[in-house]
Amino acid sequence: MNEQANLIDISDLGLSEEELFSHVASDTLAAEKITAPRYSYWHSVFRVFFRKKINIVILALLALIILFAFIYPMFTNYDRFAHVLTEGGKHLSPEKALELHAGDNPIHWILGSGGAGESTFDAIWVGSRISLSLAFVCALINMVIGTVLGAVWGFSKKFDIVMQEVYNIIGNVPYILLISVIVMILSASFWSLVFALTITGWLAIAYFIRTQVIIIRDREYNLASRCLGTSTLRIAMKNIMPFMVSIIVTIAATEIPSYISYEVFLSYIGLTMSDISLGKLIGTAQPSMFTPGMQLEFWAPVAIASIITIVLYVVGQNLGDASDPRTHM
Numbered sequence: 104m105n106e107q108a109n110l111i112d113i114s115d116l117g118l119s120e121e122e123l124f125s126h127v128a129s130d131t132l133a134a135e136k137i138t139a140p141r142y143s144y145w146h147s148v149f150r151v152f153f154r155k156k157i158n159i160v161i162l163a164l165l166a167l168i169i170l171f172a173f174i175y176p177m178f179t180n181y182d183r184f185a186h187v188l189t190e191g192g193k194h195l196s197p198e199k200a201l202e203l204h205a206g207d208n209p210i211h212w213i214l215g216s217g218g219a220g221e222s223t224f225d226a227i228w229v230g231s232r233i234s235l236s237l238a239f240v241c242a243l244i245n246m247v248i249g250t251v252l253g254a255v256w257g258f259s260k261k262f263d264i265v266m267q268e269v270y271n272i273i274g275n276v277p278y279i280l281l282i283s284v285i286v287m288i289l290s291a292s293f294w295s296l297v298f299a300l301t302i303t304g305w306l307a308i309a310y311f312i313r314t315q316v317i318i319i320r321d322r323e324y325n326l327a328s329r330c331l332g333t334s335t336l337r338i339a340m341k342n343i344m345p346f347m348v349s350i351i352v353t354i355a356a357t358e359i360p361s362y363i364s365y366e367v368f369l370s371y372i373g374l375t376m377s378d379i380s381l382g383k384l385i386g387t388a389q390p391s392m393f394t395p396g397m398q399l400e401f402w403a404p405v406a407i408a409s410i411i412t413i414v415l416y417v418v419g420q421n422l423g424d425a426s427d428p429r430t431h432m
Contacts, residue, residue, distance in 0.1 A: 356419020
């Protein structure tokens with residue numbers, strides 16, 4: 104009785120039969136559509152990345168470092184020997200440097216002065232610009248060459264045979280030894296360091312990319328795409344690259360800081376550039392490491408180099424994690 108009471112007599116609605124019932128055409132394509140929110144890959148990457156508040160802080164610190172390294176030296180007109188004739192102006196602590204140069208902008212002397220009477224603070228940021236430029240140029244060259252050749256290496260079996268032999272021969276030569284020999288032969292300069300760091304630096308990246316491509320290449324959906332006649336380029340761009348972005352970003356996160364470390368190490372053992380760099384500052388100020396009143400000449404560039412490498416690594420790692428499509432769910 105309750106079920107009958109709940110029934111509605113359609114004649115009471117006052118609608119015609121045409122209004123109540125209408126024919127729905129069968130649309131196969133419409134039936135296969137799935138109702139789901141629109142997905143944007145890069146929107147999801149940045150959403151996941153900025154979800155962690157620590158990433159905002161680290162990114163702001165990285166922006167501040169880049170600002171000081173590339174913008175600040177443009178307004179200082181840094182000259183290492185501008186104060187070389189200033190009496191008593193060499194190897195000063197911050198207090199004594201601020202006292203001697205009381206008429207100058209105090210920001211120049213907050214870290215004291217160096218062996219030529221130059222501002223340690225200004226020298227650090229000029230050196231940071233050189234070191235960061237070296238790292239970015241080397242990373243760009245190695246990542247582009249390594250990614251492209253690694254992708255081809257993973258797809259082409261004939262190319263794989265050749266590159267395996269190249270990798271077995273060159274990959275077993277100690278990288279730091281090869282860099283040191285090349286720099287000694289060419290003499291240390293910005294572009295000789297770029298050449299030394301990139302002549303074989305791409306090989307390990309290409310081998311790693313090749314391994315990842317082989318893993319993803321033989322998955323079922325890629326095999327199905329091949330059977331349907333999809334081109335290799337389209338498979339690589341649509342099916343493989345979205346999974347490779349996080350891997351490429353993660354590799355770059357380790358590569359960029361490593362070039363700064365290599366430059367600092369080469370400068371530390373005497374293979375230094377003529378240009379001011381963080382490595383050259385650290386190598387030159389080595390005797391000041393434990394000298395009272397002069398420690399900042401050594402420890403200040405060491406601290407900045409460490410901060411730069413850590414920040415670049417953390418930003419790259421977190422961006423690599425956010426680039427993984429599996430984190431977008």
